[in-house]
Amino acid sequence: METVSRFLVFMSLFSGFVSGFTLQNLPITSFEESYTQLFGDKNLFVHKDGKSVRLTLDERTGSGFVSNDLYLHGLFSASIKLPSDYSAGVVVAFYMSNGDMYEKNHDEIDFEFLGNIRGKEWRIQTNIYGNGSTHLGREERSNLWFDPTEDYHQYSILWSDSHIIFFVDNVPIREVKRTASMGGDFPSKPMSLYTTIWDGSKWATNGGKYGVNYKYAPYVTQLTDLVLHGCAVDPIEQFPKCDEGADEDIRAAQEISPSQRVKMGVFRRKHMTYSYCYDRNRYKVALPECVVNPAEAQRLRVHDPVTFGGIPRRHRNGKHRSKRSRVVGTESI
Numbered sequence: 001m002e003t004v005s006r007f008l009v010f011m012s013l014f015s016g017f018v019s020g021f022t023l024q025n026l027p028i029t030s031f032e033e034s035y036t037q038l039f040g041d042k043n044l045f046v047h048k049d050g051k052s053v054r055l056t057l058d059e060r061t062g063s064g065f066v067s068n069d070l071y072l073h074g075l076f077s078a079s080i081k082l083p084s085d086y087s088a089g090v091v092v093a094f095y096m097s098n099g100d101m102y103e104k105n106h107d108e109i110d111f112e113f114l115g116n117i118r119g120k121e122w123r124i125q126t127n128i129y130g131n132g133s134t135h136l137g138r139e140e141r142s143n144l145w146f147d148p149t150e151d152y153h154q155y156s157i158l159w160s161d162s163h164i165i166f167f168v169d170n171v172p173i174r175e176v177k178r179t180a181s182m183g184g185d186f187p188s189k190p191m192s193l194y195t196t197i198w199d200g201s202k203w204a205t206n207g208g209k210y211g212v213n214y215k216y217a218p219y220v221t222q223l224t225d226l227v228l229h230g231c232a233v234d235p236i237e238q239f240p241k242c243d244e245g246a247d248e249d250i251r252a253a254q255e256i257s258p259s260q261r262v263k264m265g266v267f268r269r270k271h272m273t274y275s276y277c278y279d280r281n282r283y284k285v286a287l288p289e290c291v292v293n294p295a296e297a298q299r300l301r302v303h304d305p306v307t308f309g310g311i312p313r314r315h316r317n318g319k320h321r322s323k324r325s326r327v328v329g330t331e332s333i
Helices: 003-011 179-185 246-253 260-273 292-301 305-308
Strands: 035-039 044-046 053-057 063-067 072-082 091-099 108-114 125-128 140-142 152-158 161-168 171-177 192-199 219-233 239-243 272-275
Touching: 003 179, 035 091, 035 192, 053 063, 072 091, 072 192, 072 239, 091 152, 108 152, 125 161, 125 171, 140 260, 152 219, 171 260, 192 219, 192 239, 219 246, 260 272, 260 292, 272 292, 292 305
Parallel strands: none
Antiparallel strands: 035 063, 044 053, 053 219, 063 192, 072 152, 072 219, 091 108, 091 192, 108 125, 125 140, 140 272, 152 161, 161 171, 219 239
């Protein structure tokens, strides 16, 4: 009975009512009204309801779309069902960027879903860039507590002038608070919302060891309940105009409730496999916005003493690596 009770307590952390602001009540937009196809011709298909989209990756191309408007802060969300079976090398990205406008000093807020070999689960990777600070990766990587290929799950980004919070099914999984020491590294310029599926064979799964196998194509991801709830910016006047209620909703969503904070702690303790804040090979001193949690640090050191314990990484011939690849940590992603 004690084991059952503990199980029920654990499950309650990931289901049921969440006190505080809830993301489920945000206004849903139609594809035609709010988005434009980015690439992929027939590999992007809009369902008859106008609010559900199918993105496909095959031998020819991936596919993707972008919001019609630029936004300066807001709540951005989609319910996504990922490709099943063998998905190594496949990347599904739900992210904000202004790289088309600011080539050398762009901002970005990323949700990336990284496929895996059969029998291994999808991983999620979150990251932020500000003012072109791509040399300072701020990645965190986690497993999920469910199979994201079996059903739709809601993935959301809150972006305000002081906070960035990533949510999965209304559970906050990562919080970035703006600090003075971050300077321009905190995203601060208007961005568009992008959703894409593409071939990331060179890096996405175990550092490129496993690439996309088109024998299993097409790779299909389904999206619905698309939300753009924020402050759209006129591209000429650069003045934001917020949706009705958006200001209040942004302020409410950035205040993580006590129950949500408990859930975030449980998620990070059980599912986070990488955080740049603890990578001692990459950063001898944690970046200034990092709030180091001793329990997290110890758990990750036990999990991967090379990455999180500061032990020098070596080639098989014993020589130090001269260059660092995009993949961080020793986990298979």
